Amino acid sequence: MKLSLPEIREESFEVKTSIKNIKKMHAYQLGLAEHQEKLASAQDGTLDELTKAIALDDQFVINTAEKFISEVLGLNKKEIDKFEEEIERDQLMKLQSKLVLLLQGYNDDQIDTMFTEEVDSAEKKVQALKNEKSTTTTN
Incomplete structure (x- = not known):
């Protein structure tokens, strides 16, 4: 399937529903779920502990989403740098959701x-x- 990201590259990216990419998707989702469990366990902590847990969770989500997207799309170093500069948080979350859904077989x-x-x-x-x-x- 083709995925257009004009902020990064003029040509569309080819997203393959290969077993390798599907495994990456499941590992990504599992990592997010495990991290959410850690965040949930911090709910009973102090305000400082909760603030730290939320910041760590946000950082984890952004870093793992970026890694997942760059691996599935096969971004090179220059494209990764451009991705980090040009893509905003809401675009990042929408893109990772779209990739997951594409890999799950949705059109x-x-x-x-x-x-x-x-x-x-x-x-x-x-x-x-x-x-x-x-x-x-x-x-």
Whole structure:
């Protein structure tokens, strides 16, 4: 499958659903899940411990997402440097999600629908919170 990342390269990347890439995806997901367990166990700690755990978790997520993406796309050193300079956090998270879904066998249309539904759902939640807030402030 082709993946366009014009911020990094003019030509599209070829994403192969090879066993090697699927193994990378599962290792990536397992690493994230294990790290989330560590973060959950820090919930009962002090504010300093929780703050440190959250910072470490954020750092871990960004570093592992970048590594996963660069390995699956086969980025060279120059492209990795450009990736770190040009890609923002929300793009990074969307890209890693898209790669995982591609490797799980979803096509572009299905993924676009999922992302659209996710945005619609988030917008509905924000609107509901705004409505709730305006209702409670007028009472």
